[in-house]
Amino acid sequence: MGSLTHSTAPALVGYVVRALDLQAHLFEVTLTVAQVEADQVVSLPVWIPGSYLVREFAKHLQGLQARQGNKPVAITQRDKCSWQIHTKAGKALVLKYQVYAFDSSVRTAWLDTQRGFFNGTSLCLRVHGQEDTPHQLGLSNEGLPKDWQAATALRAQRVSKRGFGDYLADSYDELVDSPVELGAFWRGEFVAAGIKHHFIVSGASASFDGARLLADTQAICEAEISFWHGRQPQQAPQRHYLFMLNAVHDGYGGLEHRHSTALICKRADLPRHGQAKSGALSDGYTTLLGLISHEYFHTWNVKRLRPAEFARYDYAQENYTDLLWFFEGFTSYFDVLLLRRAKLIDNAHYLKLLAKTINQVLQTPGRQLQSVAQSSRDAWVKYYRQDENTANATVSYYTKGALVALCLDLSLRHSGKTSLDAVMRALWLRCQGGPMTQDDLLAVLADLSGQSYAVQVQQWVHGTADLPLKKLLKQHGIHYEEESASRLDQLGMKVSEQQGIRVKSVLRASAAEQAGFAAGDEWLGVATGQGKTTQRWRLNKLDDLATYLGSDTSCRALVARDQRLLTLPLNLPDTVRSVTLTVADTQPVNAWLDGKRPA
Template sequence: MIAKAPRKRSVPAAAPGVRYTVAVSSAHAHLFAVTLQIQQPAKNQRLSLPVWIPGSYLVREFSQNLQALSAWQNGEPVAVKQLDKHRWQAQAEAGEPLELRYEVYAFDASVRTAFLDAERGFFNATSLCLQVLGQEDQPHALEIAASDATQGWEVATGLTPSDADAKGFGHYLAQNYDELADSPVEMGRFWSARFTAGGVEHRFVVAGAGAWMDGERLIEDTRRICETQIAFWHGRDAPPFSRYVFMLYASADGYGGLEHRNSTALICQRADLPRPAAPGEKPAPLKATDGYTTLLGLISHEYFHTWNVKRLRPAEFARYDYNEENYTELLWFFEGFTSYYDDLMLRRAGLIDDATYLKLVAKTINQVQQTPGRLVQTVAQASFDAWVKYYRMNENTPNATVSYYTKGSLVALCLDLTLRTEGHSSLDAVMRELWQRTEGGPMREADLLRALKRLGQRSYEGEIAAWVHSTDELPLSSVLQGQGAKFSHDKAPLAQQLGLRVSEASGALVLKAVLRGGAAEAAGLAAGDEWLGVEFAPVKRGGAVEAWRIHKLDELPGLRARRAELTAVVSRDKRLLRLPLKWPTESHAVMLAVNDAARLATWLGDARHA
């Protein structure tokens, strides 16, 4: 059952020296109004707005949306000088309270920035709240102001309330700027429920959902995920947070999440929300292809980050620098290992069965195997290059890079199954060892190697060198079969056989990427081409050329009729090109199934098995 919301408890009011008030300036113009009060400013106080948000490794230039900045001291205007793209200096005197006012344009519905319209508001402090340089470690206060524009709205956030009303409007506290930056705020008319997991109250709010959403199922499934993960990390001990908030925005077409220390912001397609079963029927078992399975995997992923990256994190992230890129080679561990555990936790929570989980693993294997860039870039390099490659994808991305999410998850799988096969330990035990030895704090690759050596009773430097710091293939077949999975192959999708990634929207067959070494590249096809049709040479001398219009790749096999060569007719820059194409030899995709259920159970079952 869904628990009723308890009365909001207030904590004793404090008087932080840095105080922000966020209000709706104009919902239709998508403008937030921000007031910043500094009780003890420095002389010529400097301020800055972050250029990125932790967890999303791209310089996003949030300052582009800040406007109409002004400053006041003792009732008199103070000149504000812009120093660079995201820093300013108020020509103020020291010691006297300083007030700054400005607006922020907010019309990005992602989890990374800020959004505002007449139906909903959302923001991360990194998009709205200027840093007071020199006072980042001081307590900060945030007021979320109610107004006519917010009638009927509620507020959800992981921040600690100090004087908030029943709807959540009012005052909140943060220990420092980092905590403020790590606490997104959701505002609007949303569905809301609470549940308890591991002795901790969790709140789940959903904006944009239809009335048909099965909230009971969403809450129960999420509770099982949370209970499973808390038990994984702590057994029966309490987790390192006293409350947690899920903020989900359901849109027509969206997906993503961003982790925080005691909350997460999520986006899913509205169609992926659970629907109630027909009267008298039980919900159908989840399939690997179900949108709701994808949503639960996202929930599991972001919740696992509560430990793995928000607390246990790269040494380079011990103190965030919001002014520039923060580099690390360890995203394969923090994002990749989290990606390994997200679906595994669904299995251990009993939300999916063995066969479904193995299909999800096979999907990841095929994603990596179908990426030529895995032979070009190591997963450690991919981590370091996230700022300029992963978050700046183009048509050559699959040929030049590998995802630290997908390959990182397969590195975790190989380590886990190798440890289990050798009979000494498991990756579960390694993760808990790292948590305890680092006290849930910064870590380096050397810490992982030490934990592997102690628990695995031998050095794993060779595996890390081969799987992380080289482009060698991973021993997926052997480790999976050794753990009770059946490893086989099926015919690969036609796009993969040809070496293509395509879009077939609105009846137009457009090439999104041409993969290195494939038949399409050999024929001279290029990203951006619209594939209009195919031609076949006459069967008999003197016969007519056979020509066909196509709209989808799946039309090709029937037209080809086993002919080894064809001519692709494409449109490029409004020119029509005829490109001879040799039909590729058949390629294969990985399939996984249950072979030894008892053996699989030692891996997929109890999260505290080893």
């Protein structure tokens, strides 16, 4: 599925990847370097761009061997992820090694009897000093079932009908930014704004409606290309694109790449034959389409227009930026909004999803401690390493970042001069689809609106005060109502209900914290009433609480902690609020959601 464009430059660094052992989950990689330096250094990345956590991919590399000609070459490991090969300069070097692949996420590598997948950051050693030379990737079908295919967004050189053969990348960056899917997957394609898009799905059941997924994805892609380039879709940066979706029993996630994206979803969330194609989408399918919209929007926002700190990736350590609130948060704002503009959801559905985001932020105590700029920089140690205290100490740059985008968009529209749509397009032109800073954003905001937004950005992005959501939404025809949250939200805890009720986290100053609940507690039951009216109930799931409490707002909770049985006094005061959004004035709502220029 790579483009058939041929590079005229010879590949100086070449990899051949084959499945060494499906049952043992082992890939074998043969790396050939045409000419090397004396004592050549090679390394494996410790992280993958788009997922801000040091994951130590080298822990799965084994059996590294080196040869020049017919002679073995000594290897010295320099640190956790790099090796010095004691080579003679100017001669060809051949490295061979294996990689254990048993992580089903979109970030690493997987291999079993049903499917194969890998990112180059997990399999491809970087040859220091030759990162900007052409790289070749050979995909071997040796040892694979006969019905397996291969797919990648890399440019094809000599490739079979099933996708096996040689692919070319202009650099190491392009090589490792092009994941590979292997298996007996479903495949389809469509054209959006003149650009060919391929879609492959692994793990789908027989009920999967591929035609509907293609049609809905096409609508998303056309809406996003139009968003960025208006009546000049030929200016879109991608000449081809590949969606790679792995459907599993329980999973969710996506990772953006320049010409492709790797996605994972619940199998039950796929569209099914026989489902009505009119009316509201199911929650699960809407979630999938939102994920597709999000990752495709990244084609512009983060893969090309990106933080200045990411102008050149350092694969050996963390790459810090304060701007994930923009690149992930603004993408999270537009991903659902563009579902509305693609006519896949209506106004009511959009407002329901927006209210969900608002409630997530307002019910996160950490928003009062951490700004979204701090959240961006802390991603390496906090966002991807969540624990029982995460919600109390942090705020998500995805959700609050989306609300910052909302506030900017509504503020700009209220001025009557511009919109966030126009700001994004102007940023694309100003930065030439490349590195940008917060100063670039401030300059464009001032240029298009005629006023400075420095104070708003300082307060909303670098401060911890709540955003002026109610005021701005009311100005655009939205009825913003705060009402008492559900009994379960009043508790202020998150639980696992796999085997009984196990407390995962307790929110700061919540009813659960005041009662004395702690992460790890097993909630066994409740006692209601007093004296002769006392009733004791076993809890099997959290929903049982509302049934047993009735109109009561207090009870005694029986929990097990470290093999001790504790009785905790639980009161549910009416303090946690939930926001609902409805249309009060159709005209301004449609003007905003349709993306019309402010009058």
